[in-house]
Amino acid sequence: MQQAAARQARLTKPAGSLGRLEELTVRLAGMTGRIDPPLREAVVFTLAADHGVAAEGVSAYPREVTAQMVLNFLRGGAAINVLAREVGARVVIADIGVDAELPPHPQLHAVKVRRGTGSITRGPAMSSEEANRAIAVGRQLVRDEQFDVALTGDMGIGNTTASAAVICALTSLDPKLVVGRGTGVDDEGLERKVGAVRRALQVNADSIKRGTIETLAAVGGLEIAGLVGVILETAAMRKPVIIDGFISGCAALVAAKIEPAATGYMIASHRSHELGHGAVLERLGLQPLLDLDLRLGEGTGAALALPVVRVAVRLLNEMATFDEAGVSERS
Amino acid sequence: MQQAAARQARLTKPAGSLGRLEELTVRLAGMTGRIDPPLREAVVFTLAADHGVAAEGVSAYPREVTAQMVLNFLRGGAAINVLAREVGARVVIADIGVDAELPPHPQLHAVKVRRGTGSITRGPAMSSEEANRAIAVGRQLVRDEQFDVALTGDMGIGNTTASAAVICALTSLDPKLVVGRGTGVDDEGLERKVGAVRRALQVNADSIKRGTIETLAAVGGLEIAGLVGVILETAAMRKPVIIDGFISGCAALVAAKIEPAATGYMIASHRSHELGHGAVLERLGLQPLLDLDLRLGEGTGAALALPVVRVAVRLLNEMATFDEAGVSERS
Numbered sequence: 001m002q003q004a005a006a007r008q009a010r011l012t013k014p015a016g017s018l019g020r021l022e023e024l025t026v027r028l029a030g031m032t033g034r035i036d037p038p039l040r041e042a043v044v045f046t047l048a049a050d051h052g053v054a055a056e057g058v059s060a061y062p063r064e065v066t067a068q069m070v071l072n073f074l075r076g077g078a079a080i081n082v083l084a085r086e087v088g089a090r091v092v093i094a095d096i097g098v099d100a101e102l103p104p105h106p107q108l109h110a111v112k113v114r115r116g117t118g119s120i121t122r123g124p125a126m127s128s129e130e131a132n133r134a135i136a137v138g139r140q141l142v143r144d145e146q147f148d149v150a151l152t153g154d155m156g157i158g159n160t161t162a163s164a165a166v167i168c169a170l171t172s173l174d175p176k177l178v179v180g181r182g183t184g185v186d187d188e189g190l191e192r193k194v195g196a197v198r199r200a201l202q203v204n205a206d207s208i209k210r211g212t213i214e215t216l217a218a219v220g221g222l223e224i225a226g227l228v229g230v231i232l233e234t235a236a237m238r239k240p241v242i243i244d245g246f247i248s249g250c251a252a253l254v255a256a257k258i259e260p261a262a263t264g265y266m267i268a269s270h271r272s273h274e275l276g277h278g279a280v281l282e283r284l285g286l287q288p289l290l291d292l293d294l295r296l297g298e299g300t301g302a303a304l305a306l307p308v309v310r311v312a313v314r315l316l317n318e319m320a321t322f323d324e325a326g327v328s329e330r331s
Numbered sequence: 332m333q334q335a336a337a338r339q340a341r342l343t344k345p346a347g348s349l350g351r352l353e354e355l356t357v358r359l360a361g362m363t364g365r366i367d368p369p370l371r372e373a374v375v376f377t378l379a380a381d382h383g384v385a386a387e388g389v390s391a392y393p394r395e396v397t398a399q400m401v402l403n404f405l406r407g408g409a410a411i412n413v414l415a416r417e418v419g420a421r422v423v424i425a426d427i428g429v430d431a432e433l434p435p436h437p438q439l440h441a442v443k444v445r446r447g448t449g450s451i452t453r454g455p456a457m458s459s460e461e462a463n464r465a466i467a468v469g470r471q472l473v474r475d476e477q478f479d480v481a482l483t484g485d486m487g488i489g490n491t492t493a494s495a496a497v498i499c500a501l502t503s504l505d506p507k508l509v510v511g512r513g514t515g516v517d518d519e520g521l522e523r524k525v526g527a528v529r530r531a532l533q534v535n536a537d538s539i540k541r542g543t544i545e546t547l548a549a550v551g552g553l554e555i556a557g558l559v560g561v562i563l564e565t566a567a568m569r570k571p572v573i574i575d576g577f578i579s580g581c582a583a584l585v586a587a588k589i590e591p592a593a594t595g596y597m598i599a600s601h602r603s604h605e606l607g608h609g610a611v612l613e614r615l616g617l618q619p620l621l622d623l624d625l626r627l628g629e630g631t632g633a634a635l636a637l638p639v640v641r642v643a644v645r646l647l648n649e650m651a652t653f654d655e656a657g658v659s660e661r662s
Contacts, residue, residue: 012403013410014391014514018631019604019624060345060661068658072343077651079344085649086642183345184661273350291622292639293350300349307638308623311417318416320408327399330391330515 004029010321015330020289021312024267028313031240031265036317039240039310042089043147044299045230046073046080047138049097049222050116051158052125053200058161058193060183066157067100073155073298074105080153080298087306091153091299092145096137097222111137113222120165120200124207124218131217131225138229142237150234150241151269151306152248153299154223157183160274161193163250165200165219167276169208170253171283175201178276180246182295212257220254227251232258235265242302242309245272245294249280256284269305270294335360341652346661351620352643355598359644362571362596367648370571370641373420374478375630376561377404377411378469380428380553381447382489383456384531389492389524391514397488398431404486404629405436411484411629418637422484422630423476427468428553442468444553451496451531455538455549462548462556469560473568481565481572482600482637483579484630485554488514491605492524494581496531496550498607500539501584502614506532509607511577513626543588551585558582563589566596573633573640576603576625580611587615600636601625 004026009015016022029035048070054063072078073093076085084091094109095102099116102108113134117125126134142150156162160182167178175197181190200219201208207218216225228251234241235255243252243266256263268286271277273295281288289305322329335357340346347353360366379401385394403409404424407416415422425440426433430447433439444465448456457465473481487493491513498509506528512521531550532539538549547556559582565572566586574583574597586593599617602608604626612619620636653660 011410012400012408013627016515017604017625017627018410019626021623021625062659062662065659068656069343072651072656072658075651075656077343077649077656079342079349079646079650082646082649083642086645087638184347273348289623290639292352292620294348294352295350296344296348304639304642307418308621308635311414311635314417315410315413318408318413319410320403320406325399325403325406325408327403328393328396331393 001026001030004035004316007035007316011319012322012325012327018315021315024312025316028240031238037313038148039313041146041148042151042306043145044080044084044089044091044151044153044303045141046091046153046155046299047094047096047223047226048155050099051156051162051221052117052119053121053161053196054158056121056196057189058196059157060185061157063157066155067098067102069155070095070098070102074107078298079296079300080303083300083303087303089151089303089306092141094141096134096226109141113137117221120162120219121196121203124204125220126217128213128217131213134222134225135229138226139233142230142233149239150230151299151302152227152230152244154227154247154297156221156223159221159247161196162219162221163224163247164276165197166216166250167253167280168197168201169215169219170257173279180275212254216254224251228254231255232262235262240267241265242267242269242305244269244299244302245297246274246277247297249277252284253280267309270301332357332361335366335647338366338647342650343653343656343658349646352646355643356647359571362569368644369479370644372477372479373482373637374476375411375415375420375422375482375484375634376472377422377484377486377630378425378427378554378557379486381430382487382493382552383448383450384452384492384527385489387452387527388520389527390488391516392488394488397486398429398433400486401426401429401433405438409629410627410631411634414631414634418634420482420634420637423472425472427465427557440472444468448552451493451550452527452534455535456551457548459544459548462544465553465556466560469557470564473561473564480570481561482630482633483558483561483575485558485578485628487552487554490552490554490578492527493550493552494555494578495607496528497547497581498584498611499528499532500546500550501588502610504610511606543585547585555582559585562586563593566593571598572596573598573600573636575600575630575633576628577605577608578628580608583615584611598640601632
């Protein structure tokens with residue numbers, strides 16, 4: 001990190017003029033132990049699962065969209081596919097809990113822990129054992145890939161409701177400050193979402209008191225738990241992980257509770273349009289690179305941030321220094 | 332624009348979930364008349380010139396850095412070179428007013444209007460005829476290139492002072508609200524800058540009253556005027572122009588005063604760290620894509636935004652629609 005900061009100061013530009021890109025290269029040096037960490041092999045881990053709470057009018061879209069979108073991912077027609085092609089990343093699609101029997105496909109990682117969660121408004125989403133299993137699945141997905149940098153992504157109708165519940169449980173923030181419109185519910189839908197999160201927190205109050213995994217199991221989701229595993233395993237490998245938006249941010253918050261050192265490997269890609277995302281980033285101590293009012297998930301924000309991360313490292317390593325270029329320093 | 336908006340609504344994503352990328356594709360359709368405008372050939376027009384006011388302690392760097400950085404550009408060692416390589420853009424380097432005899436170089440466009448400007452604190456920076464000539468030079472640079480999208484860039488020690496003076500003159504904002512630290516002056520340097528801009532506005536008050544070109548000539552700079560030409564000519568060609576930071580924003584403001592329709596072709600790349608940039612963007616009615624605390628110029632912010640612009644168009648054109656993918660629409 002010292003080497004990266006020292007080199008930033010010698011490059012032919014006013015000190016600090018590359019703004020947040022400079023601190024990013026210093027952080028990347030801390031993560032990887034190198035001022036020129038490789039970032040070529042990028043993998044987006046897009047995990048899909050269903051949510052029992054989706055039946056309660058908390059989403060603008062019907063629940064079958066989760067499975068339909070997985071098929072869209074496999075055909076390359078979704079936003080994350082287009083983005084991954086453009087930025088040069090591979091997408092790993094995993095069914096960690098879709099409530100449908102998806103046909104086998106060479107690109108689909110069939111790692112279902114269970115078919116969707118139970119509704120968080122009536123009891124726990126899943127058991128703690130299932131949550132731990134989903135985390136382990138996420139870790140294994142990471143171990144099975146060759147990559148330099150991981151990106152997180154999600155698909156799951158209802159998952160902004162579950163994420164909001166987890167965030168409220170872990171931060172004690174009121175649901176009104178965390179629950180947003182997700183895929184685009186109207187005012188009534190938003191009220192239903194806030195109500196659902198409140199009920200979920202009450203119904204599962206005992207589990208929430210017991211600890212982080214118990215909270216994740218009680219009011220979270222299978223793809224959220226899987227992403228916790230993706231983040232923890234990537235951090236354990238001392239590799240950077242680019243965190244997508246609200247759902248991934250929720251997973252990052254859980255990962256940070258389990259292993260605080262993991263935050264050192266997280267790069268926040270963007271500030272989501274979703275209401276509670278700012279509070280999550282603040283608690284993680286992360287400042288996002290982009291602010292484009294995105295609220296799509298899938299890993300789209302993370303993929304958009306990847307070129308910025310790559311170019312920051314390239315600037316540090318390829319720019320000439322004042323000495324090399326014969327440029328005068330500050331007078 | 333209607334076609335672009337209609338297609339955005341049919342793509343497999345919640346309506347509006349691609350945030351600012353959606354409005355960007357609609358604007359690009361308006362500029363080019365196509366929902367799939369080509370954006371492959373990108374040219375960064377990086378114009379360099381010196382400023383008489385640089386001798387008055389308004390910059391953290393000595394004036395000879397302008398010429399030295401032009402040589403750095405030609406050797407490919409500057410930030411804009413690294414960025415252009417990464418994002419796939421060409422850099423056109425033009426000496427439109429460097430106060431040095433630069434050796435001929437196949438990559439250098441020798442289009443000097445004069446060797447630097449006079450100090451704006453003592454009189455006009457240049458004559459109106461010279462300002463018009465610099466604008467014409469910028470227009471010609473654009474006509475000489477084959478490109479789909481133009482990016483603006485600048486190099487000129489002292490040019491945040493001149494830009495601040497132009498912005499204050501055109502907006503009637505107080506220099507305290509516009510003058511920033513540029514390359515990184517200390518508190519005393521900042522006071523000197525504010526004082527210099529105040530004097531420039533007083534000394535040149537009569538010229539400023541006469542009109543936009545006269546204001547540009549009186550308190551502006553040669554690279555700023557050249558960029559006005561780059562922007563006006565690109566807009567006249569109905570091609571998009573990605574505006575870099577503070578200096579380019581100043582040129583964009585001048586261009587908009589000369590030809591209000593030109594703003595329709597401008598894409599604001601980033602929110603510069605420089606104090607007065609927000610006011611410029613607000614007056615242009617543009618919202619920047621990135622906010623990374625950059626304050627380097629050269630076209631670096633514009634180059635960082637290029638991949639975002641490209642991917643927005645690619646998303647609009649390559650994503651599957653609900654029909655194509657068999658995904659259910661809003662319930």
